[in-house]
Amino acid sequence: MAKLFIDCRFGLGGDMFLAALADMGLNLQPLVKALGQAGISIALDAPEVRVHGLAGRRLSIDAPGVQPLRHLPEIMSIVERLPLSEVVRGRVATAFVRLAEVEAKMHGIGVDEVHFHEVGAVDTLIDVAGAFYGLEALGVTRVLCSTLPWFGGKVECAHGTLPLPAPATLELMKGKPVSPTEFELEILTPTGALIIDQVVDEFVHGPEGVVRQVGRSFGTHDLGQGCGGLRLVLLDEH
Template sequence: MTMLYIDCGFGIAGDMFLAAAAGLGVDPAPVAEALRGAGIDVRVSAPVSRVNGFAGRRLAIDCEASQPLRHLPDIAGVIRRLRLNAEVRECAQRAFVRLAEVEAGVHGVPVDHVHFHEVGAVDTLVDVVGAFYALAELGVERTVCSPLPWFNGRVECAHGVLPLPAPATLELMRGKPVQPTDFGQEIVTPTGALIIDQVVDGFVAGPRGVVRSTATGFGTHDLGPDNRGLRLVLLDDWTGEERS
């Protein structure tokens, strides 16, 4: 069995996840190609980046055209037109429904009235679709994760200044283990929390298996000298028997 361990002690965002997946060998270009086929002109790459003395990947998304605010039916239409396998499309659709339900609950509006402001932007479509595409490409059968890092501070968004974790993020963290950190800025984004909510089968202090490969993904925010990025570890199942 192929297992993925998400080490998110220094935070997680959608772009960090896909960047780290690129470090494991997943080419993000087909995700961009599928989105272009669905009517969104975008280019995606994950060049090597060096942060605080460590190498990793950082996602680069190029989309010059201005984008409209989108509702859930608009997002669903884009996903239906993607030329990717059915499981990837179904998982992405389910994730956006979950996000719309969370946003609707936070703001006290019907699901179909939710405007996907930041989360409706092209980069989030890339992140969410890309996450499921990456898991399929890597052949991941089980995903486990470290406890989520707790953080404080304030963030400005379309709804004004919000306490951290942002309300939607906090709702997506419901039922999941957290541990304190000293970070005073957003290190778990709504998209990152959504990916955890949708793909993780369990939370563990560390993985059990034979390490196949590891990779690190960095985000766009400067988190200072303590930033080590998001680390993904791909493992093979281990029964405990000695290997010859």
């Protein structure tokens, strides 16, 4: 039995979570094949990068063509066609229902009216499906997490200029511990917050157990010297 500790003091995006799993040895190609069989043809890689002297990985997605706006029923249809385990498909479906409910609440519309744009493009499907595929492939049975970073600033989206954390992110942060930071940019994305919301069993100050593997990844923002990206620590129980 293994447990995973998410050290997200410098933020978390869905792409970062999958890249850090890849840094721990997760094979991404079965995920690429599964998505292709479900009608999402992509190329996916997590090449090694160096950021301020630290090595880690950054996710690279190549999804050719223009992706359509998708509503929840279209997303669910894709998820149902994924040749992954029933448990993984069920968790992915639950996550997208949760995301649709949050978006519907934020915009005062029905769940089936939500169209997935920024937070629901093909890369979010990859990030969410990849998160649950990865946890199962690595044998993770329990997920622990550090406190979430609080950050400020503004973000431009389809609904105009919004304060950070973005409304959907803040809704998904409800009931979870946060710690202040000086960052004035989006270091926790809606997809990252969704993954935290769906996978974390407990928030802790630090992990306990025998360290088996460590993965590190970086997002697109350069947070400066001393910011170590996202760290995932895979542990065996005592």
